[in-house]
Each structure stands twice: as C-alpha cells, then as structure tokens.
Amino acid sequence: MATFEGLFTQSSSLKVGIVVARFNDLITNKLLSGCLDCLSRHGIDVSANSSQLDTAWVPGSFELPLVAQSFAKSGRYQVVITLGAVIRGDTPHFDVVISEASKGISAVSRETGIPIVFGVLTTDNMQQALERAGIKNNLGWNYALQALELGSLMQKLG
Template sequence: MYHIKTIEGQYQAQGLKFAIVASRFNDFIVDRLIGGAVDYIGRNGGSKDDLTLVKVPGAYEMPLVARKLAASGKYDGVICLGAVIRGATPHFDYVCAECAKGVAQASLETNVPIGFGLLTTDTLEQAIERAGSKAGNKGVEAASATLEMVRVLEQI
C-alpha cells in the first residue's frame, strides 16, 4: 500500500463568507435551490450573516456577477443557482452553454471556487425533482462542492 499525502476538503463553513448568485427566471424553482444552499451552509457551521444573495435576471447574466463577486475579495466562494427548462427553440442550448462556460472561466480567472447549481432540464417536473423532491436538492450539492473546494484550496 502506498502512503501518500492526501488533500481533502472538510465540510466546515464556520468563518467563511459566501455569495449566492440566483436567477430570477423560474424563481419558484430557484427559491428551493437557495433554501437548500442556505440550509446546508448553516448545518455545516456557517452563519446567515456571512451569506450575500444577489439576484440576476437569468442564467445568462450569472457569470458576470459571479466573476465580479469572486474578484472582490469579499467572499471565500460563490454559489450560482438557476433553472433553465428546455423550450421549443435552440435558445436553451445557448443559454446553458454560455452560463457554464462563463462560470468556469470566472472561477479560473479569480482562483475563487464557484459552485455550479444551474438546473438544465427538459421539463418542469424534472426541475421540481432536482429542487428538493425525488432527486435531492441541487442547491445543496452546489453549496457542498463550493465549501469543499474552498477547504481544498486552503491546503494547496
């Protein structure tokens, strides 16, 4: 067996500041994602006083705000939450791809972990399932990934 140093993130949010960027589009779904993320941070020692919620029109606008928040030096991590539900036109594909690309680029440019909690579903039912029913809450998963990455980067 090899004995090597292993770096892993701890799920302890105490003392960390997070910004949540949330889309107003499909807000009845996104509000559930926000609730999941806020609850997760709180259950892991974080304080609501250390959370800032920024609402943006839609998923396309998320990367710019996420980058600005990450570059501000005020936050240890940023959590992006939104929901895009496929329609009859290719608009869905462009919005989802540009949002994903922009969020990844913002994280790489700023060296700040940015969690990607954008639901991209074919139906409203699928979105509801991923916002707190059968398939869990993807807001929780985005918050968890962001917290873990903050703690991993602290050790590198």
Template structure:
C-alpha cells in the same frame, strides 16, 4: 452520475469540513423563481447546517441564468467571499435558446474558476421539463442547492488546505 441514481441532498457529513470561518456569495437567477428560490433555500440552509454564519452568506439576484456569470464575477471583484454559488434553472423549450444559455453559463463559470482561482459553483438545473426541475429543487431527487453548498464548502477547504502546504 445521473441524478436518478443519486439524491442531490445526500452526503456524508463526516466528509464535510466546517464552514464556520467561510464566507459565501450566492447568485440566484430570477427566471423560474419557484425553482430558484427552492435552490437558494437549500443552499443557504445547508451552509448554515455545516457551520456558516448567516451574516457570512450574501445573496444577490440576477434576471436569468445567463447573467449568473456576471453576478459571480461581481462577487469575486467586489466582496471578500471565499466561494460563489451560482443557482439557476433552464428548462428546454422549442428553440435552440436552451443550448445557447446552457453553453454560455457553463463556459462562463468555468472561465471564472480558472481566471480567479476562487471556487464558482455550478448549481444550474438544465432540464427537459418543469417536472424534472421540481424533482431537483427539493423534490424526489433532492435539492441541487444542497449539493452546490457542499461543493462550495469542500472547494474552499481545498484552497485553505493547499495554501497551508
């Protein structure tokens, strides 16, 4: 659904399992730092609001969105997190660089999900301009970080639920 039809921060709290016993990694791109810091704060605040303990939220930074995949893989391989949230922002420019970065990070995150069976959440803004990014990082369309956190909680819950069957 298009973001202009849905606020990224809106969700039904009755449909979100408790995150009290869950552990999360958040890997954040340093590129577009005002935007990615807002995404990270949204994700962290939402995880805590839904019961995650602050000590069970580990944050790591990588230079850009392209490096999110490597950061997520390191979380999977070297920590005991239940899910990894990838947060970044790629703003379209005048060259095809935007397309290469967006395609690479999308395929990389998809590959990690398939290979490791651990939720790796795509919280990357891919916008035409800076204003669209601002609008989706706590602005008029909510915060993509909030949405990514809820997605992480729900996917960890799904893994737990299916493991119990």
C-alpha cells in the same frame, strides 16, 4: 506524497457568495432554500445580517457569470455558488443560455482562482426541475456541500 482534501466540518471562517437567477424562481428559490439549509447546518451564518454570506439576484442564468465574476474579484469570498434553472423549450434558446452560462462561470473560476460552484439545473421539462429542486432531492444542498469542500480545500492549498 501529500494528499489534500476539503472538509465538510464547521466552516465558521468561510465567506460565501451566492448568485441566483430570478428566471424560473419557483425552482431557484427552492435551490436557494436547500443551499442555505446545508450551509447553516455546517456552521455558516445565514442570517440577514451575516458577515459570512451574501446573495445577489440576477435576471436569468445568462447573467450569472457577470455577477459571479464581481463577487470573485471582490476579495470578500472564498467560494461562490451560482444557482439557476434552464428548462428546454421549443427553440434553441435553451442551448444558447446554458452554453454561455456554463462557459462564463467556468471562465470566472479559472481567471480568478475562486471556486465557483455550477448550480444551474438543465432539464427537459418543469417536472424534472421540480424533482431536482426538492420533490425528490434538493440539489441546492449538494451545491452547498461542494462549496464547503472547495472552500476548505482552497484554504488548505493557500
């Protein structure tokens, strides 16, 4: 029986694309910072002139799937990370945005065979979002770890 697992070790050959929603950028900038810190500590060059990492900004979480699809289809990346923050309000807008973003992101991954990490916070209020983006724990770090593991695993599965 074969067992396949991804690793978190130095990933100098992994190419990563990150798509970040500008809406709620107080939160998404913190997620991106945590993500970049993790990638850097695991051997990914995150400098401005990196050949391993590209970042694209989109207006909001609803637009994440389209650019994630463009990244995935380009053939330049082994893994794509999507970062966003959708905070519940008084209207059904929250439900629509998060539903379409999650369905779109998962569809892109299935259609392209490229792992897409779903790094979109869904919270009831700003305090919860801030806690998940750095006050208590920065989930951007976790999303980067998921990307490293999936990228490594997919390389092994070849």
